[in-house]
Structures are given as structure tokens and as C-alpha cells.
Amino acid sequence: MAIENKNKFRSHIFFLFLTGLIVLIFSALIYLLIIRTVYGRFSAAQLVPNAKAVNELLFGTFPSTAILNSYYTRNILSEESGWFDDNLKTWQKSLRNLDIKYQLIPDEDVELGKIDEYHLIVLSGCKSLSEREIIQLKKYLENGGSIFATGGTGSFSEDGKWRGWEFLSDVFGITFRKEIGNDDKTKIHTLRGGLPLTANIPTGFPLNIATWDHPVAAEVLDPRTTQVSFWYNHKLEDGLVREGIKESAGIVYGNYGKGRFVWMGFEINSVLGRQDDYVYFDRLFNNCISWLTYKPIAYLRNWPNGYRGAAMIAPIVSDSLQNLNHLLSVLGETKTKATFFVNPSIAGQNPQLIKSLVNFGEIGAFINLEFSNAISDNDDILKNILQDKIQLEKIIGVKVDGIYPSVNVSSENILKTLIASKFKYFISDSLDDRSVPKTIKRKEDKIISISRTVRDDYDIIRDFNLTEKEFQFYSYQEDVDRIAFESGLYVFKVHLDYQCSPQNVEVVKDLIRDIKSKDYWIATASEIADWSDKKEFIELRTQKRGSSRVAVTITNYGIFNINYLVVDVDLNQKAKRVSLDTEIIGTKKAQYKHKDGSQFVFMLIDELAAGESRTYYIDYDLYN
Template sequence: GFFPDPRYHSDLNERWGALLVGIGAGIHHVHGAAALDSLAGDGLLVVAAAVCLDDDERDAIRRHVDRGGHLIATWALGARDAECEWDGYRLLKDVTDADAAGTLEGLPPTYLTVPYGAVFSAGLPPGLRVELKTEPWITVLSGSSGVFWTDWALNPLSAPGGGAAGAAIARTTKSGARIVWFGWRMDVAATERDRRLLERVAQNSALWASGHIVVDVSPWPDGRRSAMSVTQDAEHSFRNSRRLAERFSTMDVPVTFFVVTQLAAEYPELADVLSAAGEVATHSVDHRQVAGRLWSGQLAGLRQARIDVQGWAGVAPVGFRPPREVFDEYTLEAWRRSGGRYLAGSNYARTAAPEIFDTPAGPLVVLPRVVDDDYAVMVTRGETSPDSLRATFLGSLEKVRWLGGLDLLTVHTQLIDSYSRVDAVESAVRAAQAAGDVWIAQASDVADWWLQRSGLELQVRERVDRSAVLTISNRGDEEVGSAWLQVFLPDERETYAAPELGEQIVDSEYGPGGLRVRLPVLAPGESIEILLPRRAA
């Protein structure tokens, strides 16, 4: 075999067997072309890291797919012959319909990222990053890719021949075969967290490939694909905040201002201007790093910052951006205990979506910035022209729309010091408005939505006729409105009738990812059942 350990494949198959049994599947093992040809036409074949295959076995896999049999394959499927000599990626390209396939010889560490919108992403935060042990991985160029090889900052690597380096594919063939392929193996997660995430991706894929629907709550209100919050750190050159506030007030686009309170006190005339433009949050009392201080010092400093903003703007802030965007466990608890609800800071690109941290004082939302701010452009890179800012902000918007996450557009008063630079910020907001699938909101609204969404609980059960009953419960403390479900369908849309809630037809629409269903407003503790009927064959 290809792997030095003679038990490697049996161990890998046991891992897959446990995963399949966990989703309710019955399994049996097959070996050789004759056994593959004897499989039922609608059976699911799992071929895990089968690198060395003879010609008969490869052809049997092709015949299985051609007659409508379903397939999950991983890594370098059939890339070597029966003697384990190199033969190429023909079989892989045939079953995935990829335009190109190749080996990714990346430098350590190795990351894959799961954008929102494909079946792989159900139940996971948009733009989730997973770290793998560094080995040669397989990549494809395909329009059916739903997971991608990326760098640490969630930027896609290049596939052979250009384009984004696909790391996983989910597609349905003309014969009705559901095909899933992963460019990695299941035993290569870098940490326990990464192992759990890979297993969730595999479970989603196995459910779908087995013919079951997979359901998720869409990440943003009204089914929007991504979100944007315009934020400014009001620190040095504090009075420059007026430019952004007045411009975006005329556009009816809210801005969140994180103010250094010692500096804000010198400009009482700007309190109403910034408040009218959106939200006033805090950037600490004196712009000194908070993380790393003793608990008592952090708590005292954050309480003082909150008191200062309330005295200056008339409303106590709920948001805090720590200097340098770094924080620790004390910071999270101290801000929550002080009355805060969210923190804007670095999550080291773990995900492009907000994260909820459970502190001893209650839950706190962290809004991550996974795109470059004006400091990175103008100071770190030395590109000071408004055109450079505009290009960066527009590129960041497209990146976050691709990921399905949050574009925390961040600028500073000492850098956005002219109307031409304000124009650069405006260009990104105008582009988000034109895209039509971006929710533009102040930071506190984003944090509140993410907490409300986290209270929704989903359960799916199938009836004898394979119609699906979706139970949605609000386990949170607040009502949830504007939520949508994303339903990943294993069969053609004609297979299903319109979703029903009691006697009513539920508002829904079909799109590239499957079926989207609008939920009614759910009060705390309320549960509803939506039926997704299957038409008679």
C-alpha cells in the first residue's frame, strides 16, 4: 500500500464507519471491482484515501457514479496504479468534474476555510478556518468547490491554472449521483478543536450524500449573505471624526465611533454629532493596552471608560474596542461586568463571523476584524493615496461577501483626515449597498443579532414518506425576527412542494444553495414546526 503503516486504511475506515453510524447509516465493507459493481444503484460508497487502485477498480467507481450511485471520496483518489506508481488525477477529475487538479505543496502551517453557502458549512460560523498537519494536500479548480485552501488570514491560495484553490466539492451529476470529495484525510487535524470541526464538515456531507436534507440558520437578517459595520477609532486628531459622521449621516448609514474618553472630553461639541451619526462606544480611557493587566485594574479602567462616555454622550456604551485590538479573559469578563455587550478585536482569523464568549458575568460577543484597516494600508504598507484605500476597502468587501462574514470596516481619525479619504470609505459602503446582499448596521446591532440568532435551535426529522419536519425553537431571552433558514436539498427542487406552517404556505425561495425559508417572529420559548413535503414519485 501507499502508507507505511499496514493498519492505516483499516483505521481510517473505522473512523469513517463510526461517523456514518453516528448519523444513523448502516455500513458494510467492499473490496475489489466485482464488489463495487454489486452495490445498489442508489447506495453511498465511501472511498477514503484510496490512492492505489487498479484499472478495474477505477472503472467500477465510474460505473457506480454513472448509474446514479453516490460517492464520498477523499484525498488523491486513484492517483496511483495497482503497483502504487504515479498515474495522475484522471479519476478524481472525472468524478468531481473539476477543471484542474494538483498537489498543494504548502509551507506549514496548512489551513482550509469554510465559507458560508455550501452544505459543508451548516452549523458552522461563516468563514471558519481549520488547521491541518502539513502534508501534500490535493486541490482542484471547480465551480462546485465549497471549502478552500487559504492562508492564515482567510485569503484563498491559487489552484493549478489560477483561481481559488478548492479543498472540497459537493455536486450532483446528470445521473443524479451525489458526489462529495475532500482534499484532505480525516486523521490530520492539528488540534482537538480542528478534529471536531472536520468531523462536522464530514457529517454534513454524509447526510447530504445519503439523501437527507441539511438545515442551517442563515447568518444574517433577511437572509443577507454578509454584513458590514463602519467603525472609526476616535483618538489622535479627534476632531476629524466630524467628517465621517456628517458624511454618513447624510447617507443614513450608521457609524460606530470608538472614542478615547480622555480625548473626547476636550471636544464636548462633537458628542451630539457622533451620537446622531450612529453609536458611541469606547476605545479605553487613555489608549493604553488593557490586556495583560491585573483583573482589578482592567475592571476599574473599563468602568471608568463607560462612565466617561455616558457623561459625554448621554448614553452608556455597550461596545469596546481594546487598544491594539488585543484582549484576554479578564478583559472579556471586566467589560461584560461593567455593562458591555460586545467587544471589537482580533480573533486571529479563526472565523469571519462574530463569536460568543461565556464569561462569569454573562455572554459577550466579539466582533472580529479579518480585513485590513486604514493603518495597514497607509502606515504598514506606506500606501497613502485615497485610491489605495478605496481598492483595499473594495477588496475587503468582496472577500467578506465570499466568506459570508462580517466586514468590520475600520478607520482612524488621524488617518482619515481629508474628504478624499472619506470618499474612499464611502465607495466601499456604496458598493455594499449596490451588491444587495450585505446587511449594513452599527456594531451593537450586529452583536445583538448574533446573540439572538444563537438562541435558535434546529431539529430535523423525516417522515415515512421522506418529507422533512423542521422544528425551530427560540431558547434565548429575546424575540427573534428577520431570520431565514437555509435548506440544502439532496434532490432536485421539483422533488419538494412548498414548505408549510400549519395551514399556511411559508415564504420561501430557491437559490444556488438550495431552498431559503423565512421564519416568523419567534418569542422567547416559542417553537414552530415547518413541513417540507416531498412530492409523490
């Protein structure tokens, strides 16, 4: 009997042990499943705490960023100068705003190579560097470190002697072109679009930079370096546009060995101007830090289906109607839509001709607003505009959504009047704004502003007196290439009495063919305004999950569905075996492209409904 009880006791222990083991195994599997769901692919080694993790738990994290407090640079400045200290304070404040721990380090630490533990080194206005510092900084980059530099880095030796611009050439792959003079208080600095560093910044945004410390313009010579911006002002400066842009880089980024760098030809406290200047520079700065510290960055391409640029053909129909058929023939032959801006009085005199233009695209109003300067009563201004709009709509039989005012919309009264007139968009003759449309809001109402962005035939033919077709085409083509470089909008404004005349209209056909060959989306003004309005309500967020997963969340806060969105995701790690999944089962999947060894994933997102939010998981293995 005792033996029997003993055997039962042993069997109970074995059963309990087996049950506990099964529960433990299931718990481990559930834990691994949760880890897999949240962090994607992982190895068992990643689950075991290493010495670094234990050390950080016990003693806290070591500052990941170092700012060089260069006494060599201080020594070449006058005693009363606070320039260097001001730069340091701005950098410290900017890094604190990003919750980045930093350490001020002296020249000696760099010279002795005590910099390997830092992920990022800031060279803020460090004009003077010793040869030993330069050697150590190059080693640091070669081994995978990151450098954020501003101004004429290393152009003086430690004893204040002029060294030249070799550091810029050797490390950043650029050559010095000129210092920006301080004839003007500020200088416009144009930002490109479609780059990780300019994510979520309007393409062609004109950043206002102070010239008091003579910013530097350079030219990119090395394919490892990418130009982000340019100082050249195509509206005011002479010379060829292509060369002017190429030789006036103000921000570049790239690789040196295994490391990365960002160089700005100006100090970060040199940004002046309106609120937008500070808002978008903050985004630029944050993107730079994210890229240098290998954080993922996602951004929307400006145009549907990932087109490189957009273009709009905008004929002004006010006189010389005998030339209109020349233009219509070109549009028919090239199968191109245009947006005709018609003077209502001309439409009243030629109703059948103007109505026929609907078959070639869209019709907007070209209205004389010069009278508004002499009218103080907003009601009178509104009455005149509405009369012209209604008259034009009756003639063509469709709604008129846009207006091309004869003067720039510079006053608040005129702007409010255009909104009250229920126009969807207006064309601005100003060449001083961004290269993409801008939404202007007034309380619950809004209107889309589309800047002209490029020179028109009045500039090319009338003012420059370029009568040879080859010179006309080349001048237009320079702007086409510039807009493609920026990833912006090309507004080709033509007048019937100049570019549409029999001797010049052939240039229009050649230019349209050139635009189509360069991956442009040619659309009407309403199509462009609608796309820009919908895109403005799209929000992108990225989050690193573990070592090999990036979560991308895209949300449509607007009231309209949107199609053909292309998202560029910079994983900031070279990847292979990329896969794309959704957070929630049943979420519509996105098409994607990736090439092994690349750090970019391109996603095509279609039919994103109003109010819809989707989260995609990008899983990958590191490419060795």
C-alpha cells in the same frame, strides 16, 4: 310464521354486514387520514409492502455503505506504514457513530461492478485505482450512486505508477493546484457559510488540519461543482485574495451524471486543535453524509432577511479630529450608520463634537488596555475601565455598549473585566477567528466577541504604502468579495489620520456604495451583536416523513423575540407543487419561495417569540 322469521334473520344479517362495511370504510378513511397527516402526500402503491420491504423484514437490511479497502493503495506504501489502516479505522468509527451499516470491499468488487447495491462508497485515501475501477466508479455515479473521497484519489495506477490528477478533473470537476507543505504542523482551513455542507457551523470557521500527509489544494473548473472551503490564508500569504481563494479549494461537492460526490483534500483523521475544531468537523462530516444520502438539511442564514453578508463601519476617534467632518459628510451622503469608537480623553476635550456623533450611529469606547499588563489587581483594571466608560456616557448622554480595546483580549483577567464592566460586545483585532460574532460565556454572564475579519487602513496605507486611491479601493474590495463568499461580517475599521484624510476619504464613499450593491446588511455593532445573540438561541431540526414530506421545527430558546429569520431547506430531491403547512392549527405561517425543479425551499419566519416552537410541513411532488 317460519318464513317471517327467516326474512327477519336475513334482514339482520344484511344490516350487520352493511354496518360492518360502513365501519370498515370509516376505519380505512381514518387510517388514510392519519397517514396523510403524518406522511403528507402518498400513493396507494406506497401502502403495499414490496419485495424489498419483505426481504428486509425477514433477513435484515443490507449495508448501505461500502468502504474500499484498497490493496492497490497499500502496495504503494511502505510495509511499516499504518497510514491507510488508521484512516479505515477512523471511517469505521465515524460511520458507527451515525448508526450506518457499512461493508469493507476489495478492489476486485469494484472492478467487477459489484457495487450497485450500495448507496454510498467511501474512497478514503485511495491514491491507487485501476482503470477498471475508475470505469466502474464512473458508471456507479452516472447511475445515481454517491461517493465520498479524500486526498489524491486515483493519482496512481494499480501497479504504483504515477497517473496524474485526471480522476479529480474528470469526476469531481476540479484541477490540482498544489500540495500543502508541512513547514507548519497544521494549516488553517477556512469554511464557507450558507451551504448545506456547512449547516450550523460558524461562517469562516478556521479548521486546523495537520499537514503530515500533504493535503491537496484544487480549483473548481466545472459549474456542477461547488467550493466549500479554502486553504489560502489572507492574513499571512502574499498574492491576490480572489485568486488565492479560488485556487485553494480543500472541500468540494457536486454531481456527476445522476450521482453525487463530496471530495476533501485531506483525511478525516487530520483534524487537530481545540475542542471546537472537532465539534464543527463532526457537524461538517454529518452534513456531508446527509447530503450524499439524500436526507433533508435545514440551516439559518447568517443575517436578517437573508442578506448575503453584513458590514460595520468602525471609525477610531482618537486624534486628527480635523478629518472627522470628511467622514461625517460621506456617511450623510450615503445614508450610512457607523459605530464610532472614541477615546474617552478625546471626548473630554471635545464634548460637543463627540456628542453629535450619536446622530450618525452609535458610540463605543476605545480604551487603552496596555496598562493592564503591568497591573496584577483585577479590581484596579476594572476601576480604570469603569471610570472611562462612565466618563464617556456622561458626555454623550447614552449608554455605551461596546469597547474596542487597544490590545487583543488574550488574557482571562481582561475578558472577565470586560464582562464585569457590563459591555455587551468587544471588537477583537485578531484576524485568526471566524467571520461572524462569537458569544463568550462565563457562568451566567456573557459578552459578544466581534473579530475585525479584514485589513484596515493601517495595513493598506501605512504598512503597504498604497497611496493611490484605485489600489486602496481594490484591496478593500477583495476583502468585501471574500466576506460575501463566506457569508460573513465585514468590519471596516478606519482611522481619522489615514483613510479619513482629504486625499483618501473618497475611497470610503466608493467602498460603502460597493458594499450596498452586493446585498450587505450595514448595521451598527450593537445591532449586529443583538442579532447574533438572539440567533444563537435558535434551534432547527428536520425530519423526513414519508417520501414527499419534510418536517422542519424551529425553536427559540432565548428570552427575546426575533424577526426576519430566513431558513434554507435542502429537500435533497428536485421538487414541484410545493406547499407549506403547520403542524398545529393557529400557528403563524411562514412565507416561502420555491421554483419547480429546485431542491431548495426558502422560508421567511417572522415574530418568533421567546420560548416559541413551530413545526412546518413541506409537502411536494417529485420533479421528473
